[in-house]
Amino acid sequence: MKKVTDVFWISLIICVIFVLWGGFAPENLGNVSSSIQSFLTDKFGWLYIFSVAIFLFYSIYLIFSKYGKMKLGNQNDKPEYNRLTWFAMLFSAGMGIGIIFWGVAEPLAHFASAPESDPETVEAAAKALRYSTFHWGLHTWAIYTIIALSIAYFKFRRKAPGMISATFEPLLGEKVNGGIGKIIDIIAVFATIFGVATSLGLGASQIGGGLAFISDIENTISTKFIIIVVVTVLFMISAWSGISRGIKYLSNINILLAIALLLLTIILGPTGFIIESIFSTAWSYIKNLPADTFRVSPADPEFNQWVKDWTIFYWAWFIAWSPFVGMFIARISKGRTIREFVSGVLFVPTIFCIVWFAVFGGTGLFQELEGINTGLKNLATEEAMFGMFSSLPLGTLATILALFLIGTFFITSADSATFVLGMQSTNGSLNPPNVVKLSWGVIQAATASVLLASGGLQALQTASIVSAFPFIFILLFMIVSLTKAMREDYQKLK
Template sequence: MKKVTRVFYITLVLVILAVILGALFPGQFEKITGNIKAFVATSFGWYYMLLMSAMIILSIIIAISPYGKIRLGKDKERPDFSTPTWIAMLFSAGMGIGLVFYGAAEPLFNYALDAATEKVGTDAAFKEGLSYSYFHWGVHIWAMYGIVALALAFFQFRKEEPGLISATLKPLFGEKMNGPLGVLIDVLAVFATVFGVATSLGFGAAQINGGLSHLFGVEVSFFSQFIIILIVTILFIASAWSGLSKGIKYLSNTNMVLAVLLLVVVIIVGPTLLILDMFTETFGQYMQNLIEMSFRTAPLEGDNRAWHNNWTIFFWAWWISWAPFVGMFIARVSKGRTIRQFLLGVMVAPTLFVSIWFAAFGTTAGDVQNSGTDLTNYATELVLFNMFDQMPLSFILSIIAILLIASFFITSADSATFVLGIQSTNGSLIPPNQVKIIWGIAQSAVALILLYVGGLTAIQNTIIIAALPFSFVMILMVIALFKALSKEVK
């Protein structure tokens, strides 16, 4: 523990206070977070939309500019990981549980319950639901992750600065980043990471519980989710102990194998031709309407503002709260790549995969819905398993899905403990195992409290709040990055 900094102690105290308050005053905790969330979503929706759109524009500018030739490291360094393993690692850290949780449910709900702009239950709403799923999980998120990761990787591997968020702001603030201001920046990043990752852990526990209940009759309850989180916590701490090149690498490859297996089986045993047709048309709609969707704020009474806040703003906030963690992790595994290779890889490969994923699961869910089985009667975490019930090989599909959720659960938490360790030990690339264990327990505790005080509603409230302060740090990181890159290319 000799390596730990003030960031570790300050953030840990803040997390412990949040856990205690949530445990002692669950009703008040949910009410307060709900009120703050409503204020943020209503008052800063336009800001989130502009910020996420700007990240795409900036990523493209950097990738095609002379800056794209700069290597993230010394000029002769080459990547530590093969391209397939690299994509698997960034994908597992950057999406994970959410894909399985929302893969069938999001397109279905946006078709059959509450559509963004179309009439509910129509063919147009079916297509729109898929297009918005690509939008919420596609290029915007990966461009944002890419910019944050690029800043961290550039300063860490090119400029030999510590692997800290605060270190990326030195071109703007100089040595002030080594003092209290730098500590504040890093505390914001660590705090956002803990709550952002805890969100996914809460989703994962709820869906594993739902799957076990559906298949084996296990009670859906907080106690069951407590046991699930306890078991998975032990597993991801064991993985974190083994280090980056072993635990996370092997788990990431396992995730990709299971994810591709589940995807391929769903395409084959599901409505194959409809899936292929819907993907082709709706992905085209997504690309065609990307600019309009990117700047839609639903300002007028008839624009369905509630849908916009509950879906788009929620997702934008969730991804921003994940940015310190995913950005740090992607930076760590991307050493040796050129900026152009890095940005194009980060934006293109995951966007294509998640679009195919939502096309397969969303189209199948919509087809089941149209066949007479009303999947909207089920909670979000149960939609997938009840969809499988209407397909061949349903039991096998459900088992693969549960294994995939658990594997993503372990990988996300494992990666986060590694990143939190880096952030709270002054950028050490090999943080002490004791630090990783403490952060692992803290993440799980936050996930449990969020489930205890209000289930998924409390989780959604909290991440929208946690994302706002870090979004301002992201803007400063972009300005500092451009200032530093301009000195590299004469």
């Protein structure tokens, strides 16, 4: 424990207090956090919307800017991982459980109550796939791009500690090593804990839903707690083995299982409808991207509430995830040029998401439209994917494969998060002590458990929105600091 900093102890104390609060007074925790969430979405919903738009525009600017050829490291550094492994690792960290949880459920939710269209129609189905892709596409990965690029740039090019506070050196100077820097890092740790806890809670709920579909096990809160405990033990074993073994191997397994599940669903499902949905959704997404980016519709209360329930929740969740995902992507990206990095992080996962929602969401929508499985939209959110599989040939096989995929994503996300939290609380060490990683593993599991106990899915959403709010400002100033550093280094290169 000699490597730990004040950030570790202060963050740990805050998290323990929160866990005790949720353990002894879950209803009070739920009420207080819901009140804070309502205030933030009512008063500052616009801030989430416009900040994420800034992140996307800045990321695209970097691809075409004069800084594109600059490397994350020395100009002769080579990437540590090949492109396929790199894509697999960043995708596993950045999407993980969420895309499986919502792959069928979100399109069905929009289909049943799509804004600006009649529900349960062909038009509603098309919009459902477009909205789902919008929430998981370029905007999401732009958030991760900003923080990952900043950390990697300062870590590998300027040899700064791998801390989020270190990215503010051009703006704060030596103050990054003082109280202001510690506050930035503590906010990052806090946001990471709740962002990851949201995913762990979703994963436990969906694994429980899948087990309930293929067995007599009921998806109760006790079942979810047991799942969290079992998976916690597994990801701690993976965390103990290190990033080049546990996370690397599991990430490759994740991408193989995901592709296998995709192909199986395309073959067993409505193949023609799926292929057409991929192209039509991609075109609709691109065509409507500018309008969808800025639409908050203050004059339309129904649509405005939909934005709060979906878009703002997602932007907040991904912002809360971003310290963890950003640090992890930065750690595995040394030696890549800024242009290659931004292009890879933005576009490859987005293309995968378009295909994912067209395959799984499209299959669920097809079953509803054709009357094959009309009760699908009425299932619990965590059961939607398994309900869709139940109407396919070899549906049980697909369900088992999906459960394995959720499990490996669960382990990979939590494993990556313990590594990143370890880095943040040991002054950016690329090999944080195992005892630190295991401490954060226990905290993550406990936080996910108390959130489930204090309100289930709603509590998970609330935690993301609240914890993400202060981190928005950190990301915005991070852009200013990164631009200043790149301008200085570019002049030196010239």
